Amino acid sequence: MHSRTTVDDEHPAAALGGVAAGRSPVVIEARGIEKTFRVPEHRMDTFKERVTHPFTRVEYRELRALRDISFDVHSGEFFGIVGQNGSGKSTLLKILASIYAADAGRVRMAGRLAPFIELGVGFNPELTARENTVINGVLMGLSKREARRRLDAVLEFAELEEFVELKLKNYSSGMMVRLAFAIMVQAEADIMLIDEVLAVGDAAFVQRCMDVFEQKRRAGATVVLVTHDMTAVQSMCDRAMVLDAGEVQYVGDAEQAALQYYRLNFAHAGGANTDVATVPDFNARLLHARLLDEAGDPVDNIAAGQPLILDVLLEARRELLAPRFVIHVANAEGVLVFGVVTTLEKSKGDRVTEGEHVRLSGRIENPLAPGRYAIGCWVGRDRSTGDMAVQGLRLFDFLVYGNPRDGVVSVEGELRATPEATP
Amino acid sequence: MSEDVSRLELREVRGPSALGGGWRRSLELLSLIAVTDFKRTYFGTALGYVWSIARPLMLFGVLLAVFTQVFRIGDDVPNYPVLLLFNIVLFSFFQEATLTAVYSVVNQESVVRKTQFPRLVIPVAVVVTGLFNLGLNLVVVFVFILAWGIDPTWSWLLLTVTLTLLFVLTTAVSMIVSSLYPRFRDTAIIWGVAATVLFYGTPLLYPAEVAPDSLQAVMQLNPLAPIFELARVWVIDPTAPGPLDLAGGGAALAGAAAIYLAVCAFAVWIFNREAPRIAEQL
Numbered sequence: 001m002h003s004r005t006t007v008d009d010e011h012p013a014a015a016l017g018g019v020a021a022g023r024s025p026v027v028i029e030a031r032g033i034e035k036t037f038r039v040p041e042h043r044m045d046t047f048k049e050r051v052t053h054p055f056t057r058v059e060y061r062e063l064r065a066l067r068d069i070s071f072d073v074h075s076g077e078f079f080g081i082v083g084q085n086g087s088g089k090s091t092l093l094k095i096l097a098s099i100y101a102a103d104a105g106r107v108r109m110a111g112r113l114a115p116f117i118e119l120g121v122g123f124n125p126e127l128t129a130r131e132n133t134v135i136n137g138v139l140m141g142l143s144k145r146e147a148r149r150r151l152d153a154v155l156e157f158a159e160l161e162e163f164v165e166l167k168l169k170n171y172s173s174g175m176m177v178r179l180a181f182a183i184m185v186q187a188e189a190d191i192m193l194i195d196e197v198l199a200v201g202d203a204a205f206v207q208r209c210m211d212v213f214e215q216k217r218r219a220g221a222t223v224v225l226v227t228h229d230m231t232a233v234q235s236m237c238d239r240a241m242v243l244d245a246g247e248v249q250y251v252g253d254a255e256q257a258a259l260q261y262y263r264l265n266f267a268h269a270g271g272a273n274t275d276v277a278t279v280p281d282f283n284a285r286l287l288h289a290r291l292l293d294e295a296g297d298p299v300d301n302i303a304a305g306q307p308l309i310l311d312v313l314l315e316a317r318r319e320l321l322a323p324r325f326v327i328h329v330a331n332a333e334g335v336l337v338f339g340v341v342t343t344l345e346k347s348k349g350d351r352v353t354e355g356e357h358v359r360l361s362g363r364i365e366n367p368l369a370p371g372r373y374a375i376g377c378w379v380g381r382d383r384s385t386g387d388m389a390v391q392g393l394r395l396f397d398f399l400v401y402g403n404p405r406d407g408v409v410s411v412e413g414e415l416r417a418t419p420e421a422t423p
Numbered sequence: 424m425s426e427d428v429s430r431l432e433l434r435e436v437r438g439p440s441a442l443g444g445g446w447r448r449s450l451e452l453l454s455l456i457a458v459t460d461f462k463r464t465y466f467g468t469a470l471g472y473v474w475s476i477a478r479p480l481m482l483f484g485v486l487l488a489v490f491t492q493v494f495r496i497g498d499d500v501p502n503y504p505v506l507l508l509f510n511i512v513l514f515s516f517f518q519e520a521t522l523t524a525v526y527s528v529v530n531q532e533s534v535v536r537k538t539q540f541p542r543l544v545i546p547v548a549v550v551v552t553g554l555f556n557l558g559l560n561l562v563v564v565f566v567f568i569l570a571w572g573i574d575p576t577w578s579w580l581l582l583t584v585t586l587t588l589l590f591v592l593t594t595a596v597s598m599i600v601s602s603l604y605p606r607f608r609d610t611a612i613i614w615g616v617a618a619t620v621l622f623y624g625t626p627l628l629y630p631a632e633v634a635p636d637s638l639q640a641v642m643q644l645n646p647l648a649p650i651f652e653l654a655r656v657w658v659i660d661p662t663a664p665g666p667l668d669l670a671g672g673g674a675a676l677a678g679a680a681a682i683y684l685a686v687c688a689f690a691v692w693i694f695n696r697e698a699p700r701i702a703e704q705l
Binding site: 047097102106108123125127135 | 434439452455463534536538607703
């Protein structure tokens with residue numbers, strides 16, 4: 001339905017690669033936006049403080065919220081802005097919406113803008129829904145008359161007709177969000193800037209928002225959505241931008257952006273337990289255990305679907321006769337998800353002498369649903385009686401990141417539904 | 424993809440400002456907000472309008488008792504009671520509008536932080552609401568004036584000049600205090616005291632001519648003084664000394680005029696300077 005641009009458009013010229021992007025004109029053009037907040041170490045809030053400490057220089061910490069942000073959004077495009085908390089995405093949205101002034105850089109925009117910021121559209125709690133609706137309509141560029149004319153449509157959309165004369169301070173937060181969203185939608189702006197609307201509201205409301213976005217997009221509106229919800233990004237956005245610490249990490253394909261976001265969030269988020277296990281090591285001692293990515297670099301966490309590449313080095317504590325090594329993966333609930341068994345390579349004999357090292361390396365398919373997992377290793381040796389003496393080693397914890405899925409594992413499968421005539 | 428979007432031109436986004444979004448929209452918002460506020464005052468409470476006239480009337484009652492029964496300043500002043508009422512109503516407009524305006528931007532926090540609401544509209548709406556109020560109160564005052572036996576004259580029309588001067592000054596002061604308050608929270612206290620000083624420093628409770636010559640020079644620097652003196656001459660008492668007589672010539676009056684213009688210029692400068700960053704200060 002929507003062609004996605006697969007071209008990484010760090011360079012504006014490359015941005016023209018996508019079909020949607022190529023045909024339609026640019027409606028938001030941001031070039032080199034910079035924003036620094038001066039956060040006083042000790043805030044001087046009163047004249048008295050200024051007067052009584054005239055020579056105390058107010059120490060400021062510079063918080064560089066945005067550095068050299070440049071991007072284009074094309075007409076009719078659904079553009080996502082994603083990033084961790086504090087990455088600057090809300091600040092950027094506020095600059096686009098003319099709430100904050102940028103320190104440097106330039107934003108140009110074509111068309112009328114309707115912002116939806118911090119879960120609302122600037123309500124005065126002392127005024128009624130009717131008054132707030134009209135004022136906000138005018139704020140979004142409608143004339144007074146037009147704003148009044150659309151009042152009913154707004155209230156109907158928000159399902160708040162009965163509460164039109166109620167002051168906003170008596171509204172529940174859910175009613176407020178509904179009204180705000182309705183105002184923004186009914187303003188019929190060319191560009192909608194939306195910050196985190198999907199984070200609140202019940203499932204029905206979120207579904208409604210999604211429907212509206214889809215409808216608006218079909219009608220040719222441009223939507224800029226700030227969100228943490230990668231499912232939304234992947235399913236709705238044509239393109240997305242990833243912000244990290246105030247810098248653009250990626251602009252382009254939505255799928256890629258979502259992956260980038262997960263990588264930023266989890267790849268080095270710590271939390272992985274790479275400590276050498278402290279279990280009694282009567283069979284073997286763990287020297288190191290690492291999880292590698294496909295490039296062979298050690299990682300703490302891994303994207304869903306990416307193979308688990310292991311590198312484990314053990315030292316035999318005693319002679320191990322016909323040892324068996326089992327790599328097993330358990331989920332956060334402690335449920336064993338799967339295990340992979342191996343024995344010594346035939347050519348290398350059937351035993352390991354005390355002090356000898358054994359390297360376990362391998363590539364294991366990763367069907368794991370996103371979540372936290374612990375990987376362990378059982379080392380068993382044959383005893384003279386023929387039974388096994390097994391020792392468990394805890395290797396490390398890791399995170400599989402990606403879109404939440406139902407179930408424990410993701411599997412490939414084909415399912416068909418065919419209507420069949422009843423006899 | 425709609426066709427009409429393609430002909431839209433890219434326009435620079437200039438960020439928040441005093442009049443963000445253009446003049447027309449600012450005026451529409453101004454009228455919407457001022458009218459809404461005004462309606463709320465009159466239809467929101469049980470006694471509505473009574474409350475807004477009751478305050479100046481009660482203040483008038485107390486002051487009239489003090490200055491005619493205790494201090495007897497009023498004895499020598501022609502039409503003292505109506506002059507007092509007139510002055511109090513005019514000054515109440517200035518005082519209430521500016522004192523409300525101090526908090527206005529902060530009170531509208533959710534609007535300022537989420538929209539590109541033209542920042543100037545916020546304090547100006549407070550002043551305009553006050554002006555509506557003043558209009559209604561002046562009706563009552565003129566009923567008193569006529570009842571007192573003062574005959575209407577053509578010079579009453581000049582009251583619009585006085586009101587314009589007062590409105591502009593009130594707006595300027597409101598702009599200054601409302602833009603400073605988010606950064607310096609004691610602006611409210613300081614302006615509260617300053618407004619009280621002006622209440623006694625401006626010839627409201629007493630006619631300007633009773634002040635000793637030594638004080639006269641200082642008093643006439645107050646830009647509010649000539650405004651009230653003019654209002655008195657034009658409406659209540661054509662024989663009263665005008666600002667020129669009191670200041671002792673145009674040169675002295677130029678001081679008040681200069682201060683008046685300086686306050687206005689400062690208001691425009693400070694508001695334009697603060698407006699783009701107000702959302703960050705909240």
